[in-house]
Amino acid sequence: VGPTHHGRPRRATLADVAVEAGVSRATASNAFNKPDRTSDDLRRRVLDAAERLGYSPDPMARGLRRGRSGAIGVVVAERPTYAFSDPAGVALLDGLAEVLGSDETGFLVLSGDGHGGGPTAGAVAGAVVDAFVTYSLSDDDPCIDAMARRGLPLISVEGPTLPDGWSVGIEDERGSRLLTQHVLDLGHRDVGIITMECRPDGRDGPASPGRRAHVTYGPTRRRLDGCAAELAAAGIDPGSVPVYECAHNHPSAGHAAARTLLTAPPCPTALICQSDQLALGALAAAEQLGRAVPAELSVVGFDDIEAASRARPPLTTVRQPLRDKGTTAGRLVAEALAGETPRRVVLPVELVIRSSTAPPSR
Amino acid sequence: VGPTHHGRPRRATLADVAVEAGVSRATASNAFNKPDRTSDDLRRRVLDAAERLGYSPDPMARGLRRGRSGAIGVVVAERPTYAFSDPAGVALLDGLAEVLGSDETGFLVLSGDGHGGGPTAGAVAGAVVDAFVTYSLSDDDPCIDAMARRGLPLISVEGPTLPDGWSVGIEDERGSRLLTQHVLDLGHRDVGIITMECRPDGRDGPASPGRRAHVTYGPTRRRLDGCAAELAAAGIDPGSVPVYECAHNHPSAGHAAARTLLTAPPCPTALICQSDQLALGALAAAEQLGRAVPAELSVVGFDDIEAASRARPPLTTVRQPLRDKGTTAGRLVAEALAGETPRRVVLPVELVIRSSTAPPSR
């Protein structure tokens, strides 16, 4: 463990420990990894030697030999701020940690450049991981090819999947139908839609029918589709309904969207927001504009994040099992690493009627 | 690239590519890593062969050889939910990514078990990383020893440091003095303090003087100390001031704390909250109790998170450079990996007077 001529101490290796303990490297290794196949005496000598040398095994070397790194790649588009300011993003990490954390797994966060896309091909290629978990990526994100090339298990959460791949999603379309139905049942005919991003180009503003027809974010597309289907079934042309697209799933974006929709004809009596974050912003805009919710304006969200029930008024929304998405993804990772066959899980949603919706006043 | 007898395809290795291209492994490697030292002809042959085989280099093998993994360990206590529901925690990750993200670095998040402590020794020992960045760990967290043992650079952000180690912090004590001074200057004599956690035991409630004397979280300790020093200088016995400790840095905890302090004698005319998150909760509690801020009650925070300026009333607080902490940490990581000598950085804070403070009404 002596200093080299550079003055920097060299880390002790297993070979050093073996010499110090007077055993072979194999025995030294066994003392750590197969305590039952080592005599107490030798094991103690090895452990003592390791202690003396301040030895700690090199995880990369072990990983190379064992063919496993102990890390799971968590791939998100956008910068960490955006990915994790979304309660759903954090819940995913949390659920993963709950399931996988016990067996000393770490999570390698690979994030995007802040321009809508995921990590670079280089970052994906160089990631020391055993599997990838992707979170709400755009269908055409180039990092998907980069991951496919690695040949590692890929668990897609709310995003594009590889053929015969693993995935976990929720009943986006059904949830959206439930919500729309609820609003229509109350008697609303003039609705406005505030949607999450359609494509990874950072656009923020009214979404033309053309744009809505080519949505590369799965959850956005499915929620939009569910909404359109119910509208059409009620005899309302979905193409005539104003849709405002928000580049970020954040209350401030919902606020701006609602302001726009509420201050231009046709003034909607109900705002269908495709996430609670956006709905929270819409609620704030309504208050600012002096529009009473739900008396003068109904607002619905989606997700049922914690803040939804604490909002004023408490938000009518669709509950999705946020944390379960993470734990389910964790279980799929475990199955994948155990060599099982890929499967797809779709988690159920549930309509939660609170106080932000009522019949229209006119 | 043929399937093995298990039916699962074997990943192509560099050796396979070399054979396919009819060159040595060294040349194949050079074609990828030293394009300038390879003839165009051979390089193309190698690249084509790699393409045909779907080859992608094994990052672990490369890492072992090069002695670098391309990942930075981000060590936080608590589960991801708590660590990243704190805007400061996310800002750290973001700043790190901004500085280090370009050179294809990933961040291995090592989180705690949800009982106040950091990752297990096993998780730390097995982490495939080139350096550790710790975020607001308790001074006595066992994972610190585990990291020291790895012999890797350790950059401590707002937490315990190794002797002669790297660190980035802020002027916690000065900020706290500024805030306390401001409150005292306004004429307040009856103050209450709402503090972040003192020790990693999940305790939530009034903090006795004994407990305040042994605080293992650096920021909490320094802010408490700054506060006490100013109080004492103004002739107020810090021991007589009620202090309520919150186990989590979350508005809901500040809410409960404020309720308690405001509904028991001596009823304070000013609440010194040691974070904006807590102050936000205190503001909500004051509103609920019908106490006008700042007319009947002054409230100050600390951090100047985004929500502080949007609060009602806008919060008087101390601004710390949240994002800079992350970018600074990133730069220190880069320096550490370049073999430079450890240094410590303390970032400045600044008092921001808004509308949540005023002279006492009685």
Added chain:
DNA sequence: CTGAAAGCGCTTACAG
């Protein structure tokens, strides 16, 4: 410009 050899630090069958 190219290749044969050595080695990063570890673990795993396999003999003894």
Added chain:
DNA sequence: CTGAAAGCGCTTACAG
């Protein structure tokens, strides 16, 4: 229970 040998997949001096 222990050790000699091979090898995980790659890169790096070093000759040619």
